[in-house]
Amino acid sequence: MKKYFLFAxxxxxxxxxAVAYYQYNKPVASIENKKPDVTLTANELLSAFEENEAxxxxxxxxxxxxxxxRVSEVVSVExxxxxxxxTENPMSGVICEMEEGQEVSTIKPGDxxxxxxxxxxxxxxxxxVQASLVK
Amino acid sequence: MSTKFLMATVFCFCAHLAISQTYxxxxxxxxxxxxxxxxxIDAENASASTVIDFTTGAIEWxxxxxxxxxxxxxxxxxxxENYMESSKFPKAKFRGIIEDYAKxxxxxxxxxxxxxxxxxxxxxxxxxxETDATFMVKNNMLSAKSKFSVLIxxxxxxxxxxxxxxxxxxxxxxxxxxxxxxxxxL
Numbered sequence: 580m581k582k583y584f585l586f587a588x589x590x591x592x593x594x595x596x597a598v599a600y601y602q603y604n605k606p607v608a609s610i611e612n613k614k615p616d617v618t619l620t621a622n623e624l625l626s627a628f629e630e631n632e633a634x635x636x637x638x639x640x641x642x643x644x645x646x647x648x649r650v651s652e653v654v655s656v657e658x659x660x661x662x663x664x665x666t667e668n669p670m671s672g673v674i675c676e677m678e679e680g681q682e683v684s685t686i687k688p689g690d691x692x693x694x695x696x697x698x699x700x701x702x703x704x705x706x707x708v709q710a711s712l713v714k
Numbered sequence: 715m716s717t718k719f720l721m722a723t724v725f726c727f728c729a730h731l732a733i734s735q736t737y738x739x740x741x742x743x744x745x746x747x748x749x750x751x752x753x754x755i756d757a758e759n760a761s762a763s764t765v766i767d768f769t770t771g772a773i774e775w776x777x778x779x780x781x782x783x784x785x786x787x788x789x790x791x792x793x794x795e796n797y798m799e800s801s802k803f804p805k806a807k808f809r810g811i812i813e814d815y816a817k818x819x820x821x822x823x824x825x826x827x828x829x830x831x832x833x834x835x836x837x838x839x840x841x842x843x844e845t846d847a848t849f850m851v852k853n854n855m856l857s858a859k860s861k862f863s864v865l866i867x868x869x870x871x872x873x874x875x876x877x878x879x880x881x882x883x884x885x886x887x888x889x890x891x892x893x894x895x896x897x898x899x900l
Contacts (some may be wrong), residue, residue: 604786605788606786606787607783607784607787608787636801640780641780658758658760661741674740676760676761697780699761699778699780700778700780700804702740702776702777703740703763706761706778708761708781708783
């Protein structure tokens with residue numbers, strides 16, 4: 580009987596340890612298959628931040644936001660691809676940091692796109708990270 | 715108003731436009747590195763925004779805390795929720811002066827070492843910092859890099875006892891940017 584308990588205990592420790600190790604090392608989960616919390620145009624999103632940044636941060640910060648708009652620029656940097664979406668403001672727009680593995684080679688300036696990403700806030704532009712194209 | 719004066723004013727205005735040298739980037743990269751015996755932590759953000767006015771030497775950087783990417787989800791969550799409180803303090807900012815900006819010859823290829831001084835705001839706390847930076851000019855392209863360290867205690871970032879040995883007291887920050895000339899839309 581004692582042996583049986585010891586055995587169960589060891590199993591528990593090993594499994595528990597494995598789960599903890601797995602949880603600890605888990606990479607950041609993709610949001611590509613998650614439903615957006617909010618859907619709007621790039622213009623609407625930028626306007627919200629320009630009008631009241633604190634309120635917009637409350638409303639959109641850390642949320643999965645899906646925006647629609649026209650591409651102004653596609654940039655590929657060491658860290659990955661970025662799609663810039665233009666707005667009525669010539670100086671700022673929405674910057675989408677694309678998730679690794681997103682195919683952007685067919686996207687060019689002038690294209691109408693819908694992109695979903697996690698909104699991190701507003702600098703000179705609104706920034707979406709882990710972004711993916713919505714077909 | 716004499717015509718001469720008016721002409722002089724117009725000339726000055728045009729001259730000002732011609733030498734107005736504002737450079738910017740929306741893809742500045744900021745990485746930080748925390749190194750202890752227990753754990754090495756690296757995070758990266760490639761959407762920092764920065765502006766330099768080479769007529770005055772004024773320089774600005776801004777970065778969104780929630781955009782830092784970590785290898786492990788748990789680290790990213792703790793960083794945002796516990797240490798940086800990013801929903802309360804969404805940005806880190808630097809606003810300062812390149813003290814010897816005149817050294818940088820924007821039309822001549824080369825490396826220019828400069829001294830930058832200014833106010834660094836992290837986690838809602840502002841401190842005056844000073845660091846060396848290097849500007850690189852190549853084929854009319856301007857890029858910059860700098861490396862400096864901050865003490866997390868200076869910015870009221872509290873680390874719980876349990877992970878005290880996993881997070882360094884001093885975090886090394888590296889910044890790089892490829893600048894573009896801001897073309898005024900007239």
